[in-house]
Amino acid sequence: MKIAPSLLSCDFAKMGEEIEKMDKCGADYMHLDVMDAHFVPNLTFGAPVIKAVRSYTEKPFDVHLMISEPLKYIDDFAKAGADIITFHAESDSDISKTIDKITENGIKPGLVIKPNTPASAVFPYLDKLFMVLVMTVEPGFGGQSFMADMLPKVQEIKAECAKRGLDVLIEADGGISTSTIKQAADAGVDVCVAGTAVFKAEDSAKAIAELKAIAEK
Numbered sequence: 001m002k003i004a005p006s007l008l009s010c011d012f013a014k015m016g017e018e019i020e021k022m023d024k025c026g027a028d029y030m031h032l033d034v035m036d037a038h039f040v041p042n043l044t045f046g047a048p049v050i051k052a053v054r055s056y057t058e059k060p061f062d063v064h065l066m067i068s069e070p071l072k073y074i075d076d077f078a079k080a081g082a083d084i085i086t087f088h089a090e091s092d093s094d095i096s097k098t099i100d101k102i103t104e105n106g107i108k109p110g111l112v113i114k115p116n117t118p119a120s121a122v123f124p125y126l127d128k129l130f131m132v133l134v135m136t137v138e139p140g141f142g143g144q145s146f147m148a149d150m151l152p153k154v155q156e157i158k159a160e161c162a163k164r165g166l167d168v169l170i171e172a173d174g175g176i177s178t179s180t181i182k183q184a185a186d187a188g189v190d191v192c193v194a195g196t197a198v199f200k201a202e203d204s205a206k207a208i209a210e211l212k213a214i215a216e217k
């Protein structure tokens, strides 16, 4: 199981140092939540901030775009140093064009689905995707409760990939903790985003190690 700490829960006054710290704590990816106060009712940061903190680690930047028109901004996030860009199937941008734009920039594309969106929404694009992100909370805020009823979607996507011989990573985002990660792992999740569970822990390295150990039991 890979762990992607969500910087949404970090101390923004020290974002670079927080990234450095997560690198040392054993994070696999840095998960960066971009929100536009339109697609979701919250506002965070954009490409300039990501660019400013890019040099603090060599670990991949997993940029989660919760914005209405991702296609317009792919070049900006590419230039800022994103390695993986995930965007929402429910956004206003054309899904195929957005995936192609990400790939043309030499970045790995991922498609995200909100809790009310069925797994089948990603099926037409699976052969072009590096990752599918299944939201296990409504996007917008950290610290919400895990929706275990999203896990059948993970299984459906896994099964579809297996049927078609595709190797697409499945990421889960929202409410991941020591009490929920085992269910996610058993459903076939490959990467878990964790904000609260990692940043609010007294010892983040221990928290990441524990999450991995429980997932792999």
Ligand code: DX5
Pocket (backbone or CB within 6 Å): 006, 008, 009, 031, 033, 064, 137, 138, 139, 140, 141, 142, 143, 144, 173, 174, 175, 176, 193, 194, 195, 196, 197
């Ligand atoms: C929510 C974000 C998540 C969030 C997860 O919209 O996409 O990445 O930070 O936070 P926790 O782990 O606290 O649920």
Ligand code: ZN
Pocket (backbone or CB within 6 Å): 006, 031, 032, 033, 064, 173, 193
């Ligand atoms: Zn996220």
